[in-house]
Amino acid sequence: MATLQASELVAVQVADNPRILCAAPAYLATHRCPERLADLDDHACLTLHAMDAWTFRQAGHPVAKRIKGRLAASSVDTVHAACVAGAGLAMLTYWDVAQDLANGTLRALALSDAEPEQLAIWAVLPTRQHMPARVRRFIDGLKSALMASIPPQTR
Structure with a gap:
């Protein structure tokens, strides 16, 4: 993968x-939804230790966005649980969040100027x-x- x-x-x-930028409704209730790639700088992002940048496609080109996170964990499960708990935004694969998206525990976020690189x-x-x-x-x-x-x- x-x-x-x-x-x-x-x-x-x-x-x-598919990778999905997502957040819990509880987080979004107290923080403005990011609209552009630059808006991620103003959010608590939840990352993996090995990934200090998230990759996006912007105008057809790959862009690595350095992420300053509130939490950096060594496991996807920890990032996922923190995201569900409302601790911040996460970039996770569809397989990690499919059930959460279906039941409303997490919301997929779309940026106007970039999309997660698949x-x-x-x-x-x-x-x-x-x-x-x-x-x-x-x-x-x-x-x-x-x-x-x-x-x-x-x-």
Whole structure:
């Protein structure tokens, strides 16, 4: 689940991995919703230790936005829980927040001048040749299951 680097391996995209900027209604009740990328500077952002920047697409180009967070955690689960508790904004994948978006525990936020750079879920193989049928069936089944569970507006 990342941007792939050049290598000799063969990568097959299994599914999109939409990233979503989100916040709890409790946080948004006391803080103005960010409208532009620069507005993130005025918000409590919840980050992972390894990610001091969030990547966005702005005018078709990738932009890394350095984030000064209220909380930097080593686990996605901690960032997710803090976001649900109303501690600030988080950039999480759809898979982490799907249930929260559906039940209203979290709200997806849209910026007018940028959107989160999207990642994908990849199956990385040593070669396309001699791929066992069971591996191909597994990848195809995983692809179908994951794509069926992502709403079209987040793809």
